[in-house]
Amino acid sequence: MVSPAFSSPPLIFAKAFPFHLAFRRWETEIVHLGDVLARICPELSLGSSLKEHFRIERPNVPLEFDAIREQSRSIFLLESLHSKMLLKGQMVVAENQEVIFFLGSPWIADLADLAPLGLTINDFALHDRVVDLLFLLQAQKTALADAKKLTDKLTKQRAQLRSALKEAEQAANAMAQTQQLKKTLQELQQTQAQLIQSAKMSSLGELVAGVAHEINNPVNFILGNLDCARDNIQQLLKLIELYQKYNPDPESEILAYRDEIEFEFLDQDLPKLCSSMRVGADRIRNIVVSLRNFSRLDEAEMKFVNIHEGLDSTLLILQNRLTENKGRPEIEVIKEYGELPLIECYPGQLNQVFLNLLGNAVDALESQKQEGSQIRIRTELLPAGDRARVLISDNGPGFSKEVGDRMFDPFFTTKPVGQGTGLGLSISYQIVVLKHQGLIRAIGVPGSGAEFCVEIPLRQKN
Incomplete structure (x- = not known):
């Protein structure tokens, strides 16, 4: 095995270029293969000639060591002789001038092209x-x-x-x-x-x-x-x-x-x-x-996901609004996550619901600018074992019964003009109730904070 002539450690090099290969001058003998390339092309083997497995689609040069070295600044397109796979990348000549590294990846134009090659997005750097x-x-x-x-x-x-x-x-x-x-x-x-x-x-x-x-x-x-x-x-x-x-x-x-x-x-x-x-x-x-x-x-279909990851990602998006700024004290987030299995849902849409609910809680707490502002997130499995519940509460100003009755109506908002569209909770209701056969409700008392409850089935009915 020939060590790559780069300053990065071998492990970092392998992760950065999982589809690389290296060949030397003599008979264009293959001396090194990336892990992912070796997995999807089992016919490749160390010691065999590059000519046995690939031809150069472009540029128009013969598959010879010196010819490739002269064109090393060009973008190369290699076509497999055993399958329809195309590799696109650049040739890099080692310091000893006796080994050439091909650094590239499969030429993919759509997600549907991954499965026939035995690949997933995680295989790419x-x-x-x-x-x-x-x-x-x-x-x-x-x-x-x-x-x-x-x-x-x-x-x-x-x-x-x-x-x-x-x-x-x-x-x-x-x-x-x-x-x-x-x-x-x-x-x-x-x-x-x-x-x-x-x-x-x-x-x-x-x-x-x-x-x-x-x-x-x-x-x-x-x-x-x-x-x-x-x-x-x-x-x-x-x-x-x-x-x-x-x-x-x-x-x-x-x-x-x-x-x-x-x-x-x-x-x-x-x-x-x-x-x-x-x-x-x-x-x-x-x-x-x-x-x-x-x-x-990238996940437009139903997926089994860990909703705690979605909640944590949403909190990270809102992190700047949770810290102390503009005379408003820091908002403390208390997480009380229960033991939940993976839940079948539309992950991106469910994350949108969490963003709307948590964003509204931050807006409510910012309006009162008091010490001790808190947002509490609690998750649990319902006793029947077929639904998960997410409770998001705050100790803000709360809301009246009249506001609660219209809260999920399209374009209804209590925020000043220019600060709210009235779409967030309406969209959240449609995502939870209509698309996930779930339940969403709000509980609030003026001066005593607000709590939103979201219940989602663990498995969706066809």
């Missing part, structure tokens, strides 16, 4: 642009399909509304027709709300994919070099220690400069500095993963 492309394609496909369905439904309901208005003017029984008109109008408002929310979630998906890609690249670079930097610093400090041991009486100029830079402090602080940078980089990476987990636009 986080920084791979293919992952972001697949997220964007699926988000666009889902948003367009939803928009078409909702537009057709909106057109049909508008026609029904016009017909109902005409019948109301001509019919003798005005009361019955007025009730029908109100019902049709309410359905029209709900469809309009869904259409608006679909566009918002599509934009969110594109934003998440773009942010994740832009952040992942520099973070992976930092993480890939932190360990090397830490080792180099330790080696330099060890070298200085040896100098001090075998040269205990250095020149006065060295002693003066040592005191000037406070060497004893540097000796202790540099390792801590590396550790703190590592913690910060891991924190950024966790935020990016939580963003993707929150949007879940």
